[in-house]
Amino acid sequence: MVAVLERWADEHGLSHDRDTFGNLRIRKPASPGHERAPGVILQGHLDMVAQANADHPHDFTRDPIETYVAEGWLRACQTTLGADNGLGVAAALAILGDESLTHGPLEALFTLEEESSMGGALNLAEDWLEGSILLNLDSEDRGQVYIGCAGGADVVVEAQLPTSALNDDEQTWQLSLTGLVGGHSGIDIHKGRGNANRLLVRALRTLEGAGARLIDYHGGTLRNALPREAFASLALPVDEVGPVQARLEALEQELRVELSGVDEKLTLRLTPCASRADEALTEAASQLLVNALHAAPCGVERMSVEVSGVVETSNNLGVVSLENGRFRLCALVRSLRDSATADIADRFTALFSLIGARTRVENAYPGWTPNPESELLARFRRLHRQRLGSDPEVKVIHAGLECGILGGKYPHLEMISFGPQIRGAHSPDERVEIESVAEFWQLLRVLIEDLANDQAA
Incomplete structure (x- = not known):
């Protein structure tokens, strides 16, 4: 160009x-x-x-x-x-x-x-x-x-998580969340639109107790775009597939009601994978990762007092990936106050240190x-x-x-x-x-x- x-x-x-x-x-x-x-x-x-x-x-x-x-x-x-x-x-x-x-x-x-x-x-x-x-x-x-x-910074989280071989009674499934509007992670962050990473992690949380183990995960493509789609491959015990399907169908309806008028075209699907994977995260590692992502800051953190109607601080869980046990997250923090940007980044560091992940801040820019x-x-x-x-x-x-x-x-x-x-x-x-x-x-x-x-x- x-x-x-x-x-x-x-x-x-x-x-x-x-x-x-x-x-x-x-x-x-x-x-x-x-x-x-x-x-x-x-x-x-x-x-x-x-x-x-x-x-x-x-x-x-x-x-x-x-x-x-x-x-x-x-x-x-x-x-x-x-x-x-x-x-x-x-x-x-x-x-x-x-x-x-x-x-x-x-x-x-x-x-x-x-x-x-x-x-x-x-x-x-x-x-x-x-x-x-x-x-x-x-x-x-x-x-x-x-x-x-606003100024901002990228927060990058990385970890190598333990995996183990699939058991004989486990099948491989793909869980997908699609149909969201998406948009700009700054100017659209306050509009109540769904974040595919946030919502798919919520779906994974509902599977706790079913023995689900993450094989891989791919959600979002850019840290400054609200994720519209996210996909996770799971290892599920055969006898848990039916109850899990029912749970996900109920959650899909709940989410559509919650996002009514904004993202009611959300679709949550569990489909069998064409091939069987060899390994997945251990059940303990899978639960820790899902719990950490579920607790991570996401969306509007604070509205400005000085400038009416303006978001002061926010965070977008932009890109999340997991492959062969290698986890990576890239979030974009924005704020009118540089101190608030630093605080959100520190919260990521504190949270993900609990699962042994490393956190770094990149591409910081002033407001x-x-x-x-x-x-x-x-x-x-x-x-x-x-x-x-x-x-x-x-x-x-x-x-x-x-x-x-x-x-x-x-x-x-x-x-x-x-x-x-x-x-x-x-x-x-x-x-x-x-x-x-x-x-x-x-x-x-x-x-x-x-x-x-x-x-x-």
Whole structure:
């Protein structure tokens, strides 16, 4: 993708360079007479979350995203769309390519690995960017502007657990939990949606006393997406299969009632495996692992007192796996307070030490402290009223915008974040409202012109 954009820059006569991590910058000189206007940085990330429904074969390294329009929304066929953050990248390119636009010095910064680790922002070169104003184009709500965001960290838990051979009276079964909506682990965490790992572990808890032993487990694919599906292979005594089936059927109905209006399409199934496994966790190890996962922090931990309606601290049990006795968990903790992030990570350490697991914290990034008195924010609000006839909502988001990291490296930057209406990000339900894209483009364009005209020498 970087190479594609470099060729595009060459075709448009624009200079470009990369930092040592590979982040790309494309520059465009100011319009004549506006050279002394404040430099504006248009910022977005190049990667997308690659999610497809389990029954839809799709190779993201080769297959194109198939799109269609329904009721004014652009959608993809059973995969993520890539509007997060493809629309921000496209908007920056459109600004750079607009020869009718009056502007000050422009830089377009395209970062890498935002979805997987924030690696692009964390490793961004210092003393590289020249602008004083940064417009982050990675927000997903029409009529809103963001001035702050949560920080976060990955919590990784690993352990090698004891196994033993299957007994003659044990059969191999697969327990699956599917049909959940999923979504973004930050902005959707408070909506009451099911977490497949949390719910499948709950199902496994109901099997305690039946002698069930875990063979393997695979739940979730990304730590920043709410898990939609989870699968576990079990060794079950033959005479326990009937009672276990009945227990699971009752639990499925309970869960559908609990998640009514949100995730009532949940499906819980126990089916025989095609082949018999050789080993499973010992019964004691299996119980300890299930108990620890059942007790692990998950979901909203605390709502903010200072910012009404905003989640302060949360955790997502994003990816859980077990294979040949090797257990691994990757959770994503988010908080407006770095101390709360550290506390949740410490709770994981304390909990999983009870089963002999090792815990480490990776990819920690700071939050973005709001500045409600920002001159840039006042300018955006004025233009929003003039163009759209309404005041934008000023928001703080419970998600990891790169602004917090970028502000740490470039403390002088004045920043806001805004974008079109995107729903279902990080899931195959991702969609963007077409009308909101035109509105987003109009605001972005007039803001850049206003900055150039107000402050040009």
